[in-house]
Amino acid sequence: MTTTASPRTNWAGNIAFSAPDFYRPASLGELRAVVARARQVRVLGTGHSFNDMADSPGAQVSLAGLPPEAEVDSAASLVRVAAGVTYASLASRLDRHGFALRNLASLPHISVAGACATGTHGSGPANQNLSAAVAGLELVIADGDVVQLNRGDDGFPGAVVHLGGLGAVTRLILELVPSFEVSQRVYEGLPLDVLDDHFAAIMAAGYSVSMFTDWRAPRLTQLWVKSLAEDGPPAIEGEPWFTATPAPSTRNPVPGLPGDNATAQLGKPGPWFERLPHFRPEFTPSAGDELQSEYLLPAEHAVPALHALSQVSDRLAAVVRIAEVRRIAADDLWLSPCYRQDTVAFHFTWLPDTAAVLPVVTLVERQLAPFGPRPHWGKVFTTPAAELAERYDRLTDFLALAGHYDPAGKFRNAYTARCLGR
Numbered sequence: 001m002t003t004t005a006s007p008r009t010n011w012a013g014n015i016a017f018s019a020p021d022f023y024r025p026a027s028l029g030e031l032r033a034v035v036a037r038a039r040q041v042r043v044l045g046t047g048h049s050f051n052d053m054a055d056s057p058g059a060q061v062s063l064a065g066l067p068p069e070a071e072v073d074s075a076a077s078l079v080r081v082a083a084g085v086t087y088a089s090l091a092s093r094l095d096r097h098g099f100a101l102r103n104l105a106s107l108p109h110i111s112v113a114g115a116c117a118t119g120t121h122g123s124g125p126a127n128q129n130l131s132a133a134v135a136g137l138e139l140v141i142a143d144g145d146v147v148q149l150n151r152g153d154d155g156f157p158g159a160v161v162h163l164g165g166l167g168a169v170t171r172l173i174l175e176l177v178p179s180f181e182v183s184q185r186v187y188e189g190l191p192l193d194v195l196d197d198h199f200a201a202i203m204a205a206g207y208s209v210s211m212f213t214d215w216r217a218p219r220l221t222q223l224w225v226k227s228l229a230e231d232g233p234p235a236i237e238g239e240p241w242f243t244a245t246p247a248p249s250t251r252n253p254v255p256g257l258p259g260d261n262a263t264a265q266l267g268k269p270g271p272w273f274e275r276l277p278h279f280r281p282e283f284t285p286s287a288g289d290e291l292q293s294e295y296l297l298p299a300e301h302a303v304p305a306l307h308a309l310s311q312v313s314d315r316l317a318a319v320v321r322i323a324e325v326r327r328i329a330a331d332d333l334w335l336s337p338c339y340r341q342d343t344v345a346f347h348f349t350w351l352p353d354t355a356a357v358l359p360v361v362t363l364v365e366r367q368l369a370p371f372g373p374r375p376h377w378g379k380v381f382t383t384p385a386a387e388l389a390e391r392y393d394r395l396t397d398f399l400a401l402a403g404h405y406d407p408a409g410k411f412r413n414a415y416t417a418r419c420l421g422r
């Protein structure tokens with residue numbers, strides 16, 4: 001087991017982890033011993049969250065040294081995967097078995113456990129977030145015991161999106177679908193006012209649709225439509241209101257960046273895992289030098305929420321690299337930002353300047369407040385705990401679950417104190 005106290009940061013470099021002890025156990029036994037012994041402990045996934053949620057006042061543990069197993073049960077259409085495995089690594093293995101995950105996030109570099117812990121999502125009105133594929137999970141709880149929770153068990157819907165607060169998740173069981181092909185097309189220059197009457201139709205024009213704007217003009221810089229290859233080109237091209245231009249070459253959603261790190265476009269069909277993310281695993285995703293925030297709210301408020309953001313477009317434009325709008329289907333997971341609501345998500349990739357960005361983050365929260373926005377747990381937000389409690393009906397139940405598995409609060413940190421009041 002590796003142990004180090006050297007200073008480390010999250011992927012974006014905006015958080016210097018303060019945990020005095022860092023462990024990388026090589027076996028379940030070693031992990032159980034670390035957790036049982038620690039007074040305070042948190043697990044670090046691949047560190048792609050933009051806040052201090054993975055930090056710890058005591059031990060911080062990476063599970064990247066545990067065997068990267070992924071056992072496919074073809075008969076049941078399930079995979080049992082080690083927590084630290086990334087979606088990039090898992091996806092190609094699943095595809096070789098003829099299976100797929102229903103959806104992926106914009107990047108495949110993140111760990112399965114870390115992504116599911118925060119309710120990470122892609123897009124598509126019929127696609128739930130990645131956590132909704134979880135059919136079971138195994139975790140090492142505060143006293144070092146191993147607990148298995150499966151769908152149908154008491155507390156299971158509370159345990160899937162757990163923000164790292166219940167224990168160290170060592171394995172997840174994910175539901176699979178048969179492998180499928182996707183083709184991706186990018187369009188440019190759709191006027192924002194077209195969305196007033198056609199937002200839902202455009203979002204439903206593909207399996208997964210993303211709208212991008214830099215807020216510097218009232219138009220979408222890009223519209224990414226990922227279609228099931230069997231469906232052919234998206235129907236929007238024939239619509240009278242559709243005035244966007246097909247991009248003539250491969251695009252990066254971040255203005256000014258080359259298309260090389262983006263997944264294949266121009267309508268060329270390919271495997272699900274090479275089209276559903278925006279970014280290819282062998283490159284740095286997105287800009288690299290950035291912060292991110294995202295707010296999720298009921299899909300029926302999409303157009304008024306867009307108008308509310310347009311009112312402050314000059315403030316957004318000053319600090320944003322690119323913004324993205326996506327749709328996600330409702331789920332039943334207590335701390336999921338999509339809990340019991342079909343959702344629209346407003347994402348912001350900011351310049352890497354915390355001091356300049358934070359006031360604009362608060363402004364976005366104020367503009368979106370009438371729509372009850374739930375911030376992405378893994379990104380930058382300033383929403384106070386009292387407002388989070390109002391927006392999560394099952395927060396009290398989650399806190400009771402955390403008290404059950406972790407009575408002494410070993411898995412608490414500054415983030416859980418600030419956001420959950422625990």
Ligand SMILES: Cc1cc2nc3c(=O)[nH]c(=O)nc-3n(C[C@H](O)[C@H](O)[C@H](O)COP(=O)(O)OP(=O)(O)OC[C@H]3O[C@@H](n4cnc5c(N)ncnc54)[C@H](O)[C@@H]3O)c2cc1C
Nearest residue numbers: 045046047048049105106111113114117120121164169378
């Ligand atoms: C470039 C970029 C693009 C992104 N795109 C998207 C996107 O398209 N959609 C989206 O929703 N999000 C997106 N995100 C956010 C990202 O998906 C989430 O922050 C995700 O949680 C990161 O996973 P991770 O493995 O890095 O987890 P970490 O950031 O390391 O950890 C996240 C939380 O999970 C806990 N945790 C991790 N592993 C375990 C474990 N095994 N047991 C217990 N707790 C654990 C940690 O303690 C922490 O609280 C993006 C981030 C970046 C940097």
